[in-house]
Amino acid sequence: MTVAALPIPSRTAEAEERPLKLRIANLSFWYGRRQVLFDVTLPVRERRITALIGPSGCGKSTLLRCINRLHDLEPGHRYQGRILLEPGGLDVLAPHTDPLLVRLRIGMVFQKPNPFPTSIYENVAAGLRIRGVRKRALLDEQVEKSLRRAGLWAEVKDRLHDHAFNLSGGQQQRLCIARALAPEPELLLLDEPTSALDPAATAHIEALLSELKSRYTILLVTHLMQQAARIAHDVAFLHLGRLVEFGPAAEVLVRPRDPRTRRYLAGHAA
Amino acid sequence: MPSVGAEGLSSFAPSAGFLRRRRLLAGLFAALLWAAAALSVLITLAIVAVLIGESLPFLEEVGLSAVLLDTVWTPLFAEPRYGIWALVAGTLTTTLIALALALPAGLALALYLCEYAPPRLREAAKPVLELLAAVPTVVYGYFALLVVTPLLQGLIPGLPPFNMLAAGLVLGVMILPYAVSLSEDALRAVPRELREAAYALGFTRLQTGLGVMLPAARSGIVSAFLLALARAMGETMVVTLAAGQNPRFTFNPLEGAATMTAYIVQVSFGDVPYGSRAYRSLFVVALGLFLCTFAVNLLATLLSRKRSHRGA
């Protein structure tokens, strides 16, 4: 399916009606004794792209990692507040919630490409295998579909069983996107997925994301304002761990209300 | 911007003298490293040369076939026989028992420490492991003879006081901390991003450990176990004390048998007249031990290279 084939709704009007995929409410986070997130409240709409912007070190990655409980891998962190994953209102941060259940519904792509030390095929199939998919035909089909969606299929279709480390950096990143897409997660967390890519590969990923938004909910961290403007529906501006501004992309990026957002955007325009 | 000098050079541009000194130092250092590497290769070659040089006259006297085509090792008898396979069998059997214990236990422990253990335990385990690795081997030897063998005799009636099972098991316990400590280092060196990718995709700890961490750390883990295996092969006290000094061509763990190292230590202790033919057989055994260790090394290198030559 291409972007052109989709009905193009008036963004702002319809955005209001979209059900929420994620409700982040009064979220605070500490690394040890150091508080990094302060009382963040952010709704993420279903099958929309929400862009998270803000200066380096403001806590964007930290926020993303709260959502799939990735902080649990390191000791000495503390959460406060609530994150609800819809439908079903799964209480992500509750101590009795199994982080595996959360992670099985969410996909993530990291800032740096991090393929597994195995073949291209097995990288994409990994998420399916651990979800119990055994049928070869189904795996083959889903691997191809995911690689196509990530725009990598043409380049790797003859070398699926090559080692993933033999790919270029940009190809590895697209492989990681394919790996995240393969199990068809409800929510996709993307942490500056194009920061390691050249403009052509970036454009490709952006086109891909625009296409994916009809099927997936995407939360995208980016430091490229143009990227946010091009593909995001909603934009959240994070500053020193606080959510300063949130709204439709057209409003936040064009007519920011908060002076901190204005300053940041002005700095980026310069 | 840094200030720019008269000729358009940055004021931080180094002088010619500085560059010369820097180049000299780099060259000196490279030469030093090269010399160190060359020295270690030379020493190894010298050892091999001595072993071969001392073995050749012996082999000429008794013939290569007497060594390689016989399985009875009785150099001290009136009619001596030199079938080295009797000793090789002892070494291989004890080493394989050790590996059969240390490999699964070592991998499991390293994975446990890496993926499951609370950080406090992980930090505490490391020095304990290193301490265990430093226990003198004679302690392990008496432990095998006085604790493990009686225990095994309770389970297996008729087990002789000297047996390769006890020796091999204790050998396995002995190399375990070593293998775990080195494997854990290898696992810890796996990039954090890789681990995060696995968990983010919904992997369980076990799936992360077996599916991502072990493969990613494979070459480090292979060399960890290789070093441990070389230690087990070259280990003397444990096998001499627990498996006995009676050369016997058998792979049955329930029997006692001398290993190559046990024979070497026996001869070196002076039971054998200096310069006699039996004395010189020592070098042939040493050469055999060297070749065994070398073969294991080669095998493991090939193994780890074949699987990961495309990787990083």
Ligand SMILES: Nc1ncnc2c1ncn2[C@@H]1O[C@H](COP(=O)(O)OP(=O)(O)OP(=O)(O)O)[C@@H](O)[C@H]1O
């Ligand atoms: N493991 C950690 N332990 C302690 N502090 C951390 C840790 N990780 C990040 N921080 C701190 O938390 C703050 C937020 O970091 P975070 O990585 O979320 O920023 P970011 O917005 O993603 O920045 P960037 O745009 O540069 O990626 C930073 O001040 C950082 O120094």
Ligand SMILES: [Mg+2]
């Ligand atoms: Mg970041």
